[in-house]
Amino acid sequence: MSIEDRSLSPSEARSRILLCFKKKRPVFLWGPPGVGKSDVVASITEELKGIMYDVRLGQMEPTDIRGIPFFNKEEGVMDWAPPVDLPDEETASQYDHVVLFLDEMNSAAPSVQAAAYQLILNRRIGKYKLPDNVVVIAAGNRDSDKGVTYRMPAPLKNRFVHLNIRADFDSWQDWAIRNGIHSDVVGYLSYAKNKLTDFDPRSPSNAFATPRSWTFVSDFIHDETATDAELMDLISGTIGEGLAGEFMAHRKMSAKMPNPEDVLDGKVTTLETDEISAMYSLTIALCYELQDRYNKLGKENIDKWYPFADNFLTFIMENFTTELAVMGARVALSTYDLPMIPGKVKSIQAFYERFGKYILGTAAKR
Secondary structure, three states, rough: OOOOOOOOOHHHHHHHHHHHHOOOOOOOEOOOOOOHHHHHHHHHHHHHEEEEEEEHHHHHOOHHHHHHEEEEOOOOEEEOOOOOOOHHHHHHHOOOEEEEEEEEEHHHHHHHHHHHHHHHHHHHEEEEOOOOOOEEEEEEHHHHHHOOOOOHHHHHOOOOEEEEEEOOHHHHHHHHOOOOOOHHHHHHHOOHHHHHOOOOOOOOOOOOOOOOHHHHHHHHHHHHOHHHHHHHHHHHHHOOHHHHHHHHHHHHHHOOOOHHHHEEEEEEEOOOOOOOHHHHHHHHHHHHHHHOOOOOOOOHHHHHHHHHHHHHHHHHHHHOHHHHHHHHHHHHHOOOOOOOOOOOOOOOHHHHHHHHHOOOOOOOOO
């Protein structure tokens, strides 16, 4: 079995990477374009409350790693100015964990890889030495992805623990909700999970769907000044024309759904349309609004929030399919850890009688 056959979801890769960091073993993440390799590294760094040095080796010269030579007048010798893109002792001393992320490593010229090899093998290059609390992780696209890559020398490969990351909807959905990706994007892909990625290295198309390109789509539709014509052109240029047409049709149906604010305020209690893909978007939008109100009110005003939670559960219980009701509850209870406390949220008991067996293990089962 090759490394490309044995793949991990981003959430699975996290635990493996953390174990490698614990043992100070350099990691190499392989995966197709836009799968979220750098996002995994950034989120782990944030979890560790560390600092990440994001070094794009594909854009560098050997001197960017080795440093620049200069004549040392005091000692009468040729010396080296250390590189500024690598962590120094003073900065490293302020954190328990420093992550040196060498991205695009196999896209770098062999001379740059050779410089990085010394850094990875010996944790030093020239007079520069990696601080003790620095962990090294690299990433790159696979040869089969048809990008610009150079074959890595065997001794350099042998220094790494190699992990192959695949696109995984559940991992992406959790990340997307936590990072405020537009509800229409999360809703559409929750309905059509197979559209998260359609990358084909043999395709001549310039635009294709990946977790990264869907983030671009979210950015565009978050801009309320953009017209439908502008969005169609931009989204087509991001994920491809065919998929853009499907997504824009989904958005048109989603626009007919009730305003999430009116649902939480109890002004809307019934759903007049059963367009299933649009209902996915409404579910995510309701979760976003419920979380936003919880954050704005704060714990000191929590009693004002409970009626919104009650309206939320009642609405999804009475209007949504089991799958949608469970998805909405899991986002609110598990992803956001919102306090649906029996006695405070009147509908929670009825909700659990109907759907509790599907939500085992969430934060709500207290």
